[in-house]
Amino acid sequence: MFELPGDTQVSNTHDNVSNDKKEVTHNIVFVTSEASPYSKTGGLGDVCGSLPIALAARGHRVMVITPRYLCGGPSDRKFDSAVDLDCRIKVSCSGGVQEVVFFHEYKAGVDWVFVDHPSFHRPGNPYGDAYGAFGDNQFRFTLLCHAACEAPLVLPLGGHTYGEKCLFLANDWHAGLVPVLLAAKYRPYGVYKDARSIAVIHNLAHQGVEPASTYSNFGLSPEWYGALGWVFPTWARTHALDTGEAVNILKGAIVTADRILTVSQGYSWEITTPEGGNGLDELLSSRKTVVNGITNGIDVTEWNPSVDEHIPSHYSLDDLSGKTECKIALQRELGLPIRPDCPLIGFIGRLDYQKGIDIILSGTPDLLQDDVQFIMLGSGEKQYEDWMRATEATFKDKFRGWVGFNVPISHRITAGCDILLMPSRFEPCGLNQLYAMRYGTVPVVHATGGLGDTVKTFNPFSDEGKGEGTGWAFKPLTRESMLDALWVAIETYRNHKTSWGGLMKRGMERDYSWDNAAVQYEQVFKWAFIDPPYVS
Numbered sequence: 097m098f099e100l101p102g103d104t105q106v107s108n109t110h111d112n113v114s115n116d117k118k119e120v121t122h123n124i125v126f127v128t129s130e131a132s133p134y135s136k137t138g139g140l141g142d143v144c145g146s147l148p149i150a151l152a153a154r155g156h157r158v159m160v161i162t163p164r165y166l167c168g169g170p171s172d173r174k175f176d177s178a179v180d181l182d183c184r185i186k187v188s189c190s191g192g193v194q195e196v197v198f199f200h201e202y203k204a205g206v207d208w209v210f211v212d213h214p215s216f217h218r219p220g221n222p223y224g225d226a227y228g229a230f231g232d233n234q235f236r237f238t239l240l241c242h243a244a245c246e247a248p249l250v251l252p253l254g255g256h257t258y259g260e261k262c263l264f265l266a267n268d269w270h271a272g273l274v275p276v277l278l279a280a281k282y283r284p285y286g287v288y289k290d291a292r293s294i295a296v297i298h299n300l301a302h303q304g305v306e307p308a309s310t311y312s313n314f315g316l317s318p319e320w321y322g323a324l325g326w327v328f329p330t331w332a333r334t335h336a337l338d339t340g341e342a343v344n345i346l347k348g349a350i351v352t353a354d355r356i357l358t359v360s361q362g363y364s365w366e367i368t369t370p371e372g373g374n375g376l377d378e379l380l381s382s383r384k385t386v387v388n389g390i391t392n393g394i395d396v397t398e399w400n401p402s403v404d405e406h407i408p409s410h411y412s413l414d415d416l417s418g419k420t421e422c423k424i425a426l427q428r429e430l431g432l433p434i435r436p437d438c439p440l441i442g443f444i445g446r447l448d449y450q451k452g453i454d455i456i457l458s459g460t461p462d463l464l465q466d467d468v469q470f471i472m473l474g475s476g477e478k479q480y481e482d483w484m485r486a487t488e489a490t491f492k493d494k495f496r497g498w499v500g501f502n503v504p505i506s507h508r509i510t511a512g513c514d515i516l517l518m519p520s521r522f523e524p525c526g527l528n529q530l531y532a533m534r535y536g537t538v539p540v541v542h543a544t545g546g547l548g549d550t551v552k553t554f555n556p557f558s559d560e561g562k563g564e565g566t567g568w569a570f571k572p573l574t575r576e577s578m579l580d581a582l583w584v585a586i587e588t589y590r591n592h593k594t595s596w597g598g599l600m601k602r603g604m605e606r607d608y609s610w611d612n613a614a615v616q617y618e619q620v621f622k623w624a625f626i627d628p629p630y631v632s
């Protein structure tokens with residue numbers, strides 16, 4: 097049995113599925129390139145690993161369909177308990193016929209279905225390796241989408257297929273072909289007439305764009321080119337003869353899905369503006385009556401400081417002494433001077449433009465003039481990884497840069513630090529600030545997207561002098577305003593202990609569970625089925 101927030105329990109066998117709720121329930125199919133714990137490179141994996149469980153606990157029948165990645169390393173073991181369903185299907189795409197196989201595990205009330213194909217078996221992460229992104233990602237995720245559309249029709253999970261009246265949640269561009277396939281490949285033949293699809297945007301910066309000549313790889317008839325066809329503006333073209341013609345999978349999802357969801361309200365507005373729309377703002381604005389934002393929850397079982405298996409001491413709001421022990425253990429583990437009084441700042445995330453690493457890079461020398469310690473965990477662009485190594489060599493007593501992807505260390509940093517820094521340039525939702533607040537670690541963030549929605553700046557005077565807010569959300573995104581916010585936070589940590597205690601307490605008390613979000617998702621599902629299919 098798996099325990100969920102509250103007293104809900106979900107079973108690992110289909111037999112025990114009880115559905116005593118009176119509300120309408122749906123057959124939901126999540127299509128995703130990652131789902132934790134099976135695969136995770138970032139927040140998409142977290143969401144697709146926990147939201148399905150929360151929805152299943154509310155009585156829905158939920159399938160998650162994702163690739164069976166085998167990279168020849170220890171992570172392959174995560175798929176050990178998934179069994180071969182002995183169901184092979186043929187997919188016509190990329191000028192040939194491909195055979196894919198389905199594996200399945202029923203766990204925590206959810207059908208986890210893994211699409212198996214040789215292109216998912218290679219060293220590296222789901223998208224690339226040390227040499228960069230895989231050149232055949234369009235092909236690999238086209239296969240995923242075709243397989244995902246077949247799965248509800250052909251897989252007798254627990255004895256019954258999901259059938260045609262299901263609701264597809266197509267997450268990010270990797271799953272973006274699903275709504276297009278429903279409209280183009282199935283509905284003309286009377287299949288999936290009652291199904292609906294929702295395009296869930298976790299990150300608009302990645303759209304699955306390839307040259308227009310690759311359209312034939314999708315296995316779609318020529319008249320659907322318009323759904324995916326995309327023309328870059330003149331300034332974005334590479335040379336004078338470049339016509340800018342491309343195919344854009346996320347665009348295909350936006351113009352064919354029944355509804356569009358993003359992972360916070362702030363971001364759902366930002367994507368309709370030229371600044372935040374990554375070229376798709378006009379299209380998204382044209383569909384704004386069906387665009388909604390729902391703030392992500394978190395897995396409150398995995399991220400719980402009173403039971404976390406990755407941290408050396410447990411703690412809670414009632415007894416915070418374990419947090420200091422986590423700080424000391426982290427300083428010891430990373431070879432920093434052991435100083436529980438010294439403000440310890442952390443950063444966790446991909447080292448790329450989105451996460452504002454360039455701003456951190458320009459502000460760090462000034463920040464480290466102060467009596468603080470700073471720990472960064474991340475991997476990504478080589479120039480930033482090199483910078484982290486060089487900064488560690490220069491500031492031996494103050495800075496540690498852990499280059500790599502390491503979940504246990506991310507938990508220990510979240511628990512051991514006093515402050516978590518997130519100067520993201522844009523952030524659809526952001527999960528690390530939520531984990532931080534739950535662990536009594538005060539976030540200092542750029543006020544954008546979900547960061548602006550979830551972190552309220554500390555105001556010491558409100559609530560009759562008790563103060564309000566859970567951190568600092570600064571803007572604009574400049575080195576100066578980031579440093580100013582950090583300095584106020586550091587000063588508060590050092591000299592205003594009561595205020596700091598209040599900040600920690602308010603953060604730790606908040607409800608981060610998926611329950612709230614799941615109720616809002618259900619509302620959107622309801623709307624999706626009220627309207628007829630957008631493309632019938």
Ligand SMILES: Nc1ncnc2c1ncn2[C@@H]1O[C@H](COP(=O)(O)OP(=O)(O)O[C@H]2O[C@H](CO)[C@@H](O)[C@H](O)[C@H]2O)[C@@H](O)[C@H]1O
Nearest residue numbers: 138139140298445474500501502503506523524525526527
């Ligand atoms: N080096 C490392 N080692 C260990 N763990 C690491 C790590 N680097 C990152 N992580 C983990 O990966 C996850 C990152 O999640 P985020 O939501 O912050 O960003 P991401 O940009 O991946 O997600 C996108 O999708 C999510 C989900 O919707 C949105 O919240 C977000 O805004 C959007 O950009 C966290 O669980 C974090 O701890």
